[in-house]
Amino acid sequence: MADKPKKPQKLRARLPRGLGDRGPADIAATRRMTDTIREVYERYGFEPVETPTMEFTDALGKFLPDQDRPNEGVFSFQDDDEQWISLRYDLTAPLARYVAEHWDALPKPYRSYRAGYVYRNEKPGPGRFRQFMQFDADTVGSGSPAADAEMCMMAADTMEKLGIPRGSYMVRVNNRKVLDGVMESIGLGGDDQAGRRLTVLRAIDKMDKFPESEIKKLLGPGRWDGGEEGKGDFTKGAGLADSQIDTVLLSLKPGEYTFNETHFVGVTELKDIESLVRASGYGEDRIKIDPSVVRGLEYYTGPVYEVELTLETKDEKGRPVRFGSVGGGGRYDGLVSRFRGEPVPATGFSIGVSRLQAALTLLGKIDTKPDFGPVVVTVFGGEISGYQAMVAQLRQAGIRAELYLGNPKHALGQQMKYADKRNSPCAIIQGSDEKASGKLLIKDLIAGAGLTEIKDREEYLRKQAEAQIEIAETDLVSTVRKILDKHGVKWN
Missing domain, CATH: 3.40.50.800 (Anticodon-binding domain)
Structure with a gap:
């Protein structure tokens, strides 16, 4: 008796983790939202530009050229010339490459905006995706604090144009030079201390989540998530001495401090930005100086800003939801310089479209109905x-x-x-x-x-x-x- 032919197996329809499909209603809501953002950006004089989804890996500014296989953080592959190519991690590094490549043809300062998907080769989880949309605006070729002040004011205007009332958001501003000055003052300057500096910055970034006693643990020996030794996961600390921890915490509190020249320059730049935004009618209820703002990317060299939604709401199951940061940016004077071999000041602001859309949907500030069909x-x-x-x-x-x-x-x-x-x-x-x-x-x-x-x-x-x-x-x-x-x- 002949064997029965095997029934062909159906291919299982499924998506990799950290990715999602989008239907007409979601796409229509995104379009309405990005149209609003675009309107504000263009009012500030920014013009559109598009860069490809893929770049040479070394152009992204995140990897050393002698790495055998870059894969941490980005999705990478080799082309037929054995050149490493990566999906873009953000929209800023591709812009730096674009400006450097077209330098002679572009007006300086060069003001542009762009929207698109970015890709993170990271472990996905709640609110963490491998593909998500950003909407950026950048000014390249100006070192003036007015360029940074404009980004902060534009961020505030965008939130209000999207229907988020004053008092329900805050644009928080700091300066990496302030943070660098503090690091130098406690002996964490220099390339050999880069790892510990990063640990300190991560601890500071949690100031809005943990009480000061827990921040001290992250700056010192480390912290157990369960509150007691052996309970929960352990986060290794920066290993600072008590006097070093006191200096870091002091720098995060209001007051006139000068730790060194680097710190003084950073504080002076912040005062200039504050003066400019106040002169334009943006009070502390919209834009404020906040020494705890860190921002994650390593290429920031000066002022950094973050837009936070301060109101709380509840999800469909009645659980409280706090949105936190929905956008941010800062000054990155070194990115274009990598290509040009000369100083090129630049500053930019990015809205996390996917994250902000989720927040606006929960708040009822965005029309989630699909457009009418034909x-x-x-x-x-x-x-x-x-x-x-x-x-x-x-x-x-x-x-x-x-x-x-x-x-x-x-x-x-x-x-x-x-x-x-x-x-x-x-x-x-x-x-x-x-x-x-x-x-x-x-x-x-x-x-x-x-x-x-x-x-x-x-x-x-x-x-x-x-x-x-x-x-x-x-x-x-x-x-x-x-x-x-x-x-x-x-x-x-």
């Missing part, structure tokens, strides 16, 4: 060319329209269910009787959707009559336009 022309026997002609007529008038391309023998009910799933504002119906008399039926699906909520019989019958009307074929475009206009649906 007008659907249904099909009932006869020549399909006649129905296609109607679709063409609507499209030529600038109206989104489609022909029902399912089985033409499908009943009207099935075709109307399709139109509902397409979120169509109205559907066109023409059976043999209507065709013989040169008539059409137009079903107003938006008006019809509210019929079930009407309790009064007379009102129900009146609204039902309004939801389906018979017209002459020649009135197709004008009638559809009236229906779309009545419901505020854009059609051109």
Whole structure:
């Protein structure tokens, strides 16, 4: 007996962790949001530019050229020339490469914005994705504190334009020179102390999450998540002495301190930025100096800024949600210089679009309804060319329209269910009787959707009559336009 042929295995439809699909409603919400951000950025004089999703790995500024296989943090591969190429980690390093490559043709300072997906080869988790969208604006070629002040003011304007009221967000500003000065004062200057400096910065960055007693542990021997030795995960500390810890904590509190020249320069630059934003009418309820702002990327060289949502809300399960940072940036005077071999000052600001959209959705500040779909022309026997002609007529008038391309023998009910799933504002119906008399039926699906909520019989019958009307074929475009206009649906 011959063996039965093996049944072919179905491929399992699945996504890698840290990635997500997006439907029409999500995409429409993102478009509305990015249009708003773009409007603010352009008001500040920034112009658009696009860079590719991939760059040579060494251009990203995160890896040494002698590494055999860069893979920590970025997704990388070798091309046929054995050159390492990586998916972009952020939008700033590609801009630095672009500006350096087109230096002679660009106006200086060069002001540009760009939006796009970035990719992180990191362990995904709640709120941490391998692909997410950012929207950046940068000024390259100006070392003026006014360029940094503009980024802070633009960040505040963007939050308010997106519907986040004053008092519900804060733009917090610090300076890496302030932090570097403190590090030098406690003996953590120089390349050989880079690892400990990073540990100190990470501890400072948790000032808004932990009490000072826990920060001391992170600056000193380390901290157990469970609060006691042996409980929970252990985070190794920076190993600072008590006097060093006291200096770091002192630097984070309000007061006039000068630890050294580097610290003094940083404080002076912060005062300049504060003076500029106050002169433009941005008070401490919108932009404030905060010595605990660190920002994670290592290429920042001066002022750094972070936009934080300060209000709390609850998720769908009633649990409290605190959003925290939804954007930030800073001065990165060394990135373009890597390509140019000369000092090139630059500063930029980035909004985490994906993160901010999630926050705005929870706060009810963004329209999550999908855009209306096309007008659907249904099909009932006869020549399909006649129905296609109607679709063409609507499209030529600038109206989104489609022909029902399912089985033409499908009943009207099935075709109307399709139109509902397409979120169509109205559907066109023409059976043999209507065709013989040169008539059409137009079903107003938006008006019809509210019929079930009407309790009064007379009102129900009146609204039902309004939801389906018979017209002459020649009135197709004008009638559809009236229906779309009545419901505020854009059609051109």
